[in-house]
Amino acid sequence: MMVSEFQKNLDYITGHRENRQKYADEVLHNQELFPELIRLCFQVSNKNSAKACWILEFVCYQKLEWIENHLDYFCSNIKNLKDESAIRPVAKICQLLVHSHYKKSEIQLSEKHLEAIIESSFDWLINDTKVASKAYSMRTLYLLGQHYDWIHPELKTIATKDFPNHSAAYKAVAKEVLKKIK
Numbered sequence: 001m002m003v004s005e006f007q008k009n010l011d012y013i014t015g016h017r018e019n020r021q022k023y024a025d026e027v028l029h030n031q032e033l034f035p036e037l038i039r040l041c042f043q044v045s046n047k048n049s050a051k052a053c054w055i056l057e058f059v060c061y062q063k064l065e066w067i068e069n070h071l072d073y074f075c076s077n078i079k080n081l082k083d084e085s086a087i088r089p090v091a092k093i094c095q096l097l098v099h100s101h102y103k104k105s106e107i108q109l110s111e112k113h114l115e116a117i118i119e120s121s122f123d124w125l126i127n128d129t130k131v132a133s134k135a136y137s138m139r140t141l142y143l144l145g146q147h148y149d150w151i152h153p154e155l156k157t158i159a160t161k162d163f164p165n166h167s168a169a170y171k172a173v174a175k176e177v178l179k180k181i182k
């Protein structure tokens with residue numbers, strides 16, 4: 001498979017916000033790159049997979065609707081992510097998708113999509129992932145729990161049980177979510 005110019009450019013991306021935005025702008029100005037970007041996000045053996053996820057997050061902030069034609073692929077692959085640098089932006093994208101689905105009715109998620117997001121969000125919440133991924137997962141699950149009555153009790157149990165063992169950032173989000181559940 002031939003490596004595209006876009007893929008080569010991923011080698012030069014840093015974690016700096018302006019750098020990530022620069023490459024997101026490239027995609028935003030050339031929508032034909034979007035399918036390639038989505039594919040790269042889930043090529044977990046590719047050293048730049050996480051960097052592609054960083055860019056995807058920035059693109060989704062501005063053009064979330066672009067992901068709609070790729071939801072089957074996106075949702076069926078989120079469970080395969082293991083790199084913390086990829087999980088955090090994808091957890092945020094899941095939150096954006098669920099929020100858009102329920103609050104704005106812009107993105108239509110199927111039951112299968114919702115199940116994949118629920119499963120991954122719970123996995124990220126209970127496994128050893130960093131606090132940002134857990135925070136996005138808690139907020140996503142809170143939104144989903146307004147439509148699935150079994151989620152809030154599970155979320156409450158996990159957040160309460162894990163509360164003493166986590167950072168101040170985790171505790172702040174857990175308090176926020178637990179307060180809304182009660």
